[in-house]
Amino acid sequence: MRPRPTRGSPGEWGRPSPGKPLRPPEAGASLLRFMKLWSQFFVPTLKESPADAEIASHKLLVRAGLVRKLGGGLYTYMPLGLRALQKITQICREEMDSAGAIELWMPHLHPVELWEQGPRWAAAREIMFRADSAGDGKRTSKDPEFVLGPTHEEIITPLVKTEITSYRDLPKNFYQIATKFRNEIRPRYGLMRAREFIMMDAYSFDTTDEGAVRSYLAMKAAYEKFFRRVGTQAIAVEADTGVMGGSFSHEFMVPAEVGDDDVIYNEASGYAANREKATSALVPADLADSAPAGAVEEFATPGAVTIAALEAAPFNVPADRQFKTLVYVGDGKPFLVILRGCDELEEAKLGSLGFTLFRPATPEEIVPVLGAKPGSLGATRGSLKEPGALAGVFADHAIRLIGNGVTGANKDGFHLRNVNVSRDLAITRFGDFRRVRVGEPDPKSGQPLQVRRGIEVGHIFKLGTKYSEKFNAVYTDDQKQSHLMVMGCYGIGISRTMQAVIEQSHDADGIVWPWNCAPFQVLICVLDPQLPEAMELARRLGAAAESTGADVLIDDRAERPGVKFKDADLIGLPLRLTIGGKGLKEGVIELKWRAGKDVVKVPVAEAEARVAAEVREAAARAG
RNA sequence: CGGGGUGUAGCUUAGCCUGGUAGAGCGCCUGGUUUGGGACCAGGAGGUCGCAGGUUCGAAUCCUGUCGCCCCGACCA
Helix, strand or coil: CCCCCCCCCCCCCCCCCCCCCCCCCCCCHHHHCCCEEHHHCCCCCCCCCCCCCCCHHHHHHHHCCCEEEEECCEEEECHHHHHHHHHHHHHHHHHHHHCCCEECCCCCEEEHHHHHHCCCHHHHHHHCCEEECCCCCCCCCCCCEEEECCCCHHHHHHHHHHHCCEHHHCCEEEEEEEEEECCCCCCECHHHECCEEEEEEEEEEECCHHHHHHHHHHHHHHHHHHHHHHCCCCEEEECCCHHHCCCEEEEEEEECCCCCEEEEEECCCCEEEECCCCCCCCCCCCCCCCCCCCCCEEEECCCCCCHHHHHCCCCCCCHHHEEEEEEEEECCEEEEEEEECCCCECHHHHHHHCCCCEEECCHHHHHHHHCCCCCCCCCECCCCCCHHHCCCEEEEHHHHHCCCEEEECCCCCEEEEEECHHHHECCCEEECCECCCCCCECCCCCCECEEEEEEEEEEEEEEECHHHHHHCCEEECCCCCEEECEEEEEEEEHHHHHHHHHHHCEECCEECCCHHHCCCCEEEEECCCCCHHHHHHHHHHHHHHHHCCCCEEEECCCCCHHHHHHHHHHHCCCEEEEECHHHHHHCEEEEEECCCCCEEEEEHHHHHHHHHHHHHHHHHHHC
16 A cells, blocks of 8 residues: 655655654665755745736746745845845855955944935935834934935945055955835835845945056956856846946846836947936037027917927927026026927936936926926027026027027017027036937947846945035045045846846746846756655755756755746746656656746666756756 | 825635615535546535714715725835
8 A cells, every 4th residue: 555645845854744654764864965955945835926016027026936025126035036036145255255245244234324414315215214223213322213225335335434544455346235215205016126135245345546447347347257157148238327327337137027126228230328317329429500580589488388289280399499487496506408399308318417416497496586387488698687696597409400490588478589609698508418318329339229128236335525515524545645546346136136037037937047146047847756666866966966066955855846847837847856756767857948948858877967968058048 | 295096714706886685706614526727516614894973774886984905106124
């Protein structure tokens, strides 16, 4: 009589039930030092997707038992998910170390004073969680107020300032791999945008600007190696520096339909930039003003307060001949932005104007300054009542394409015609403020720009001296002179990368893990675990795979084969070995790659050597 | 924060419009039959219908408030 198979479940060994035979203690247990038995591990897979998951990677994270949600943007990394995360973390650590960065660990509870002293408190405070030990928001010497760290510039800079004072100790690059906290306005898509997430953050300190560029390029190269080893194709694109500030920056994007960023690029020329930063060669550098057709002239436009209304009869002014005048408030003072009527403002580009905070002005703020409501605004010298009340008039380069255009008269119901840029507009300075459009000429080659969505998984910034100034991080050079350290900062979203990998590498049945970040590389599916010879063979094959560098999970559950195969596809380990009673009678096991279709039968006698060889090859391929 | 949606068993959900004993599938427990792609039979446990008020003889259902979650926008690794 064959004993009824027991259900593999955690606690089985500690909870024998009468009439249910226990498996004998593991023979050859020494071989199982690293190998995991599924029945004694914990992989809670789900047949159905949770209702709150929208995108494939989020559904798969939950279905494959990698994560569980605690609340919005808060996730527990389950044992299998944690292993994948650890793989990614380790690769990151290796690449950072080999690029010369030094690992440390900083507190995540930050005294708020440090942030108040830093350069971005006003802009960053909204996204920061506050931890107040008294609970009443009042700060006393006994009850300091803390914030939870969203990144660590404000911590590392004072540290380096006190610890490093000589050029002899520079350059240095410190990094940590740790939890970050951001009170995201809208957490989304599982780990993609979470309130608490795992990030690698690095900070470089150099004596000179050229040194800072070298550090930056070293990080860029390290990032490229990291993403290649993880098995994801992330591309470096030019990016806006945002709230971090700094002089230039690249984002690493994983192309994916569900990403929240637009990457503007041209395949052939290699140009690639985040939409916020992207520019085009629309305006020739040597463009001359067109000849004014006559004096500026006011005309009545009752009720016409939109670009479209002026395009229509009876006015018939094409949008690309209209000046669009927008009013913003920067650090408390209004300023104007002028664009072509047919163009859209790319708000992030206003960051280059140097305001700490800016926002669109309200109609109530506009009327007293300009004398008219939105829809009739303009920036001609003649119509600006109080130029001194403005922080500036900033014009997009593209308006130089307009000759004899139309703009608001700063008088409700009236516009001006025959307006010419140099002759008539009170422009403080020109800049790139417009949002590029697909098809416009790429700034590198003039070929048409394309667009695709991407997930931002890494970001590198050359910061300059923005933080070292605030914290007075200086060093002494060999001439006994003091100088500010030149900084860079670098981040990789580790937990986000894990999800990006899944988003990029899955099929209808489940995840298809790349070799290097798979939680285990090899799954040994034992269809008849009650047969001692089957388990014995599983252990031998597992040992062969481990000895050549793979991590091994043995599915020894007393489940039906269908269940095991479905779970195997779902959790997506790269190499599956199947050991079944039928195969054993024929003297074969089966070998199948998750990414492929072929099932290869391998004679038992050759199986260990074959598995070792396959593992060796796969590891070499993955780098 | 603005707009839209949603909350019923561990998971996926029906019921709500038109008020009257809270239903199913998956999962779980017991017994049996099965055993190479999410088995079958029989039996069973599990829900104060997010929370608080209100209307009503009676509320999962109608009303008010509140909280959570999801989606669209601004922010970010």
